[in-house]
Amino acid sequence: MAEATELFRKSDVPAHVPAECVIDFDLFAQPAPEEDFFEYWKKLQGEGRPDFVWTPYNGGHWIATRGEDIHTIYADHDLFSSRNILLPVERNEAIRVLPTSLDPPEHRPFRNLINHGLSPKVVRGLEPSIRELTVSLIEAFRARGHCEFASEFAELLPISLFLKMVNLPVEDRIKLKALSEQVNRPDGSMTPEEVNQGFYDYLMPVLLERRKNPGDDLFSQFLAGSIDGRPMTDGEAFELCMQVLIAGLDTVVSVLGFLMMFLARNPDHRRQLVADPAMIPPAVEEFLRRFPLVAIPRTVIRDMEFQGVTFKEGDLILVPTMLHGLDDRAYQCPLDVDFNRRIGIHSTFGAGVHRCPGSLLARAELRIFLEEWLSRIPDFDIAPGRTPKVLYGIVGTVVDLPLVWQA
Numbered sequence: 001m002a003e004a005t006e007l008f009r010k011s012d013v014p015a016h017v018p019a020e021c022v023i024d025f026d027l028f029a030q031p032a033p034e035e036d037f038f039e040y041w042k043k044l045q046g047e048g049r050p051d052f053v054w055t056p057y058n059g060g061h062w063i064a065t066r067g068e069d070i071h072t073i074y075a076d077h078d079l080f081s082s083r084n085i086l087l088p089v090e091r092n093e094a095i096r097v098l099p100t101s102l103d104p105p106e107h108r109p110f111r112n113l114i115n116h117g118l119s120p121k122v123v124r125g126l127e128p129s130i131r132e133l134t135v136s137l138i139e140a141f142r143a144r145g146h147c148e149f150a151s152e153f154a155e156l157l158p159i160s161l162f163l164k165m166v167n168l169p170v171e172d173r174i175k176l177k178a179l180s181e182q183v184n185r186p187d188g189s190m191t192p193e194e195v196n197q198g199f200y201d202y203l204m205p206v207l208l209e210r211r212k213n214p215g216d217d218l219f220s221q222f223l224a225g226s227i228d229g230r231p232m233t234d235g236e237a238f239e240l241c242m243q244v245l246i247a248g249l250d251t252v253v254s255v256l257g258f259l260m261m262f263l264a265r266n267p268d269h270r271r272q273l274v275a276d277p278a279m280i281p282p283a284v285e286e287f288l289r290r291f292p293l294v295a296i297p298r299t300v301i302r303d304m305e306f307q308g309v310t311f312k313e314g315d316l317i318l319v320p321t322m323l324h325g326l327d328d329r330a331y332q333c334p335l336d337v338d339f340n341r342r343i344g345i346h347s348t349f350g351a352g353v354h355r356c357p358g359s360l361l362a363r364a365e366l367r368i369f370l371e372e373w374l375s376r377i378p379d380f381d382i383a384p385g386r387t388p389k390v391l392y393g394i395v396g397t398v399v400d401l402p403l404v405w406q407a
């Protein structure tokens with residue numbers, strides 16, 4: 001415990017960081033429950049604030065606060081490396097994931113395997129399962145007139161679907177979700193080494209068994225793939241499967257939570273979608289712009305001036321995807337949700353070679369969910385007197401969303 005807490009240490013301000021850039025911002029702090037997650041992040045774009053700020057928390061790092069810079073940094077792997085994708089930087093030594101922590105050209109062969117496993121054809125083939133699962137989860141509580149949306153729906157749909165894709169028992173989701181939480185929202189209760197070991201103890205026997213007896217699941221496909229003409233090592237297979245698992249378990253869950261919190265509080269938007277289900281696909285795009293929730297760092301490759309800021313080799317820059325879709329330099333009234341909005345570039349799925357390979361699957365899940373939920377439960381609200389609970393971190397998420405409706 002002491003070791004884990006030490007990792008969240010504050011650092012001294014380096015000489016090249018101007019005093020006016022220094023702010024107090026802890027990625028893992030949990031603000032008051034009433035605080036809106038997106039408005040909290042958006043304060044980093046406050047008037048008079050420089051476009052790059054620096055915080056001493058979590059080992060000390062920059063934060064890019066403007067959409068255009070966020071997009072450029074994600075896309076430019078020559079200047080901004082992915083070798084550290086966790087904060088504080090020491091956590092990357094204990095928890096290594098592929099291909100996200102690799103830069104090109106090493107990144108490419110691993111990424112090819114993922115692209116193949118999550119291709120448009122694969123996602124189209126999954127749609128009937130997504131719909132079936134969605135309907136059965138909703139029908140389990142519809143007649144009751146209330147549910148806790150995060151645990152009774154949001155955590156179940158993407159996780160059950162993903163565990164089906166990798167042929168793992170759905171009951172294992174609780175253990176795997178708890179470990180993923182400690183990667184994206186560490187609370188100091190486990191050291192990074194313990195988190196890695198937890199994944200290793202779970203995944204390694206599965207992978208060794210699949211090497212001997214391959215199936216048609218995603219993990220077996222990865223194991224059968226080649227890395228520049230050679231087989232993947234056991235260590236690489238572990239790190240690749242762990243990455244896909246964490247990414248698949250923790251993101252759609254979070255978007256579902258935020259968009260349902262919004263729809264519960266905004267009956268007019270809900271009614272638009274109920275009256276005209278053809279609006280659901282554009283609504284999904286608007287929700288993705290409005291509710292981004294991933295903030296990942298990049299490491300500066302060499303000393304340089306970038307947008308008037310002096311970066312030193314090895315500096316870490318946190319790149320919050322939320323501050324692109326919510327940037328008023330990129331979108332007018334960015335906090336408003338407008339299903340007729342023309343959506344331009346945003347960074348919700350990142351950019352460049354690491355851009356999310358699960359974006360098609362995520363879109364299919366969100367669209368099918370809205371179609372099935374709104375045709376069954378068109379009117380709903382947040383339970384009176386209750387405040388939904390949101391957690392902050394590398395991926396923000398909603399963990400308690402009590403909904404009520406007329407049974």
Ligand code: HEM
Pocket residue numbers: 074082085098099100101111114162243244247248251252255292293294296321347348349350351353354355356357358359361362
């Ligand atoms: C709305 C839901 C999702 C969001 C917002 C999201 C967001 C992101 C972002 C921002 C990145 C870029 C990371 C970086 O550049 O360092 C990323 C990468 C990734 N995502 Fe997603 N993701 C979502 C859903 C999914 C799903 C459903 C899967 C898989 C089943 C997935 C798998 C991955 C993988 C494997 C990577 C790493 C790709 C690489 O490094 O080349 N994501 N995601």
